Amino acid sequence: MNMATPHKEFDARQKAWYEAACARIDAARLQQLNMQLVDIHSPTGAERPASEFMADYMSRMGLKATYQPVNPITGNAYGRLAGDGSGPALMLYAPIDTHIEAIPEHDIPWVGPELRDDMLPKAQARGETVIGLGASNPKGMVAALTEAVHAVRDAGIPLKGDLVLAFAGGGMPVVVPERSHYGLSSGVSHMMMNGVTADFGIILKPWNEVYYEHPGMCWFKVTVKGSLGYSGIPRGTPGFRSSIVPAARLILELEAWLPEYTRRHTSDQIAPEGWIAAVRSGWPERPAFPSAATEIYLDMRTNPQQSTASVEAEFGAVMRDIISRYPEIDAEWEMTAAVPGSRTDPSNWIIRSAERAWSETHGGQPYPGAPKLSGQTDAAAICKLGLPLVRVGYPWIGDKDMPEEFTDGLGGMGVSHIPDLIEPIKALIYSIIDTCTRSREEVGLG
Template sequence: MEPTITLPFSPEQQGWYEKACARIDAGRLQQLLSDLTDIHSPTGAVRDVNQFMADYMSKAGLKSEYRPMNARTGNVVGEKRGSGGGAALMLYAPIDTHLEGDASDRPWAGLTDHVDLRPAARMVGDWVYGLGSSNPKAMAATLTEVATALVEADVPLVGDLILAMADGGMPVNVSERDNAGMSGGVTHLLSRGIAPDFAIIMKPWNWVYHEEPGMGWFRLRVNGTLGYAGVPRGTPGFRSSVVPAAHVILELEQWLVDYAERNTSGVVKPHGWIAGVRAGWPERPAFPSAVTEIFFDVRINPRTSPADVRAQVAQFVADLRARRPDLDLDWEMYGSVPGGSTPPSNWIIQSARRGWEHVEERPHGVPDLLGGQTDGAALRRFGIPTARIGWPWPAEGSPESVAEGLGGMGATYVPDLLPCARKIMYAVIDTLTRTRTELGLR
């Protein structure tokens, strides 16, 4: 990574920045985060939370609008216009949760009813718990607090501030809700009049990223024949699909590790994981399944197309068939989202890095390699230069027991959010108090 381009604030900009940061209210942020967490918003059903946000934005001094996509869901946009002649900067976060928050999550999300898996907020000191309180609702609350503080500080903006939250940010596909997910909400937003010059998306990890991966979803089938538990092994005409699938899983796991290494470039390391295995009937265990399906997600580097990744999976299957002719395999790609990248020299990347360095008091350097996919890739595919910026995650030192792994992404230590808010505020002041010419725009 090249050093960040230095461009100090003028005395006026420094004064505006300090005044705006002084208005950032940790208590108000925590209360908003609790309120958002308390409004259940699974993918494809976020109407209530975004209608709440439209009202909140309006009271904070933004011109706001709830934009329905159907009767159950929609997006929200707030705007604070400047004097004119500047850029439009969008602060963006998704707002849908990755789990349903009901019995359908069990046992796949775990067997214990941890506080971070429940679609209800709980505050303990500086912590907020509940399904999605960290990702995505801490992001929505923090960006809203930045916008609120900016308005209260009465900073003389030249450009326009846009604050937006959308449905469908989770990498899921909920067929019963109009196939919600996979950046459907932000795509709806951007194709219906929201056209910023720059965007900042807040997501976990304490770095500034200029690019993010896409993803490919694959189904690999191991074929056999329908069997019966009462027959001995070696019975002519019976081929298990389940036992050979165990061998395929081990082969696939190693291929995914090699794939990530082979396709790493820039700041993206495109990991892949086996997500699930499906076969047979729980109510008919006497009849071994004729088919066992293996589902996996492969992340896609911005410099690699979904078609290329599809070809790599096809080659893996062909090689496996050649080495194991006893395996009867077929496969398909049933989901694909390209990655997206912004040139590191772009204004918004450099501005976000200046904000990061100002708060951290150290050079930004090379960030940890990234494998997480967000709506930032969609923003960039729409031609919007986008910086991703975040906070240390997951939070450490929780006084409450939370689910292992990613769990409900629902344990937030509010003081961790405040440095990120100041970094974003820096980029907002840096960008929206300048003319388009100063920003390199026409």
């Protein structure tokens, strides 16, 4: 593959195709699909209804569509708009699962004091804004990719290469033990290892940028050990050691170290953050008996140059240093999950096509470069499995559009402003035409 193949400007036909497809973007259709998807609950590991719906939707669009079962309650959906076979295949991808269960006894108080409207799988329309669980991420992404393909098909653009529209479950950075330990890109990994592939890929996520580096992550569990106590025992009684108080000291030490980890491992496009995400100790219904163990859970993001083994070694070194300075801390640790980061060569066709698409939809100004991020997505796994991939996106809904009651925290990623998706859809259409109306040789594929 010749990565340095010069990028050609659109010729007159391609310009006409681009304008024709953009003219066929249907905002009402986009909003309707966005709302239909919100109404289909698809927590990680239970995505079957949403994926079956999208397989049927793509079939009705005129694509050759398939529901790909993984187990009885989950599966993926993909559709193919065939070219004449002389051009490259392009995959447009988004996950389809949501990050919370939307069940009060499961989610409260961890999501906040209540399940807000943006955390419930019930769509509301407030003018051109859609409210509901996953309305923006991932349901708005699924709808936007689908609308881009719909517009291209409606415009009757003659494609040389196939256009693949793909959606998978298990995309959230979670693990759900009760549903086959689904998550951590399990759905898209299954999809790609069972025959769904392409020459290039585009994943749609929040932020209207162009990313060729894709963060990975490592999860750690730290267990601070003490002894089972009783609240009636005086402090300092021999044979009783708190696990909770030393754990608090350890948390503060780790919190002081994590920004240094980020600084040390910042790469071209990634500033890998680390967060202490959960702490667990003892029996809430038995506060008279302080626990002999306190568990601390961390998520540490990685850049593509870091191996997961090197992160494990670095974390072990900092833990040993902390313990050497605080002998009251008796702890052990383990890495519980790891997804390596990945990278597409920035000179690859699909990266440069995405940059040109961004320029086209921003008045012709050159793409200035992406701000560093740390958000882990299925892109890491897709690219690691050999598909050159670019992450593009849409503006995260701004203060001017966000209803005030949803401004606190991440929420249900559940506020989608339809006008904010139109420009990114045009950028997607640009890359579709830029790639799928050319020969394989034109895009550097021998």
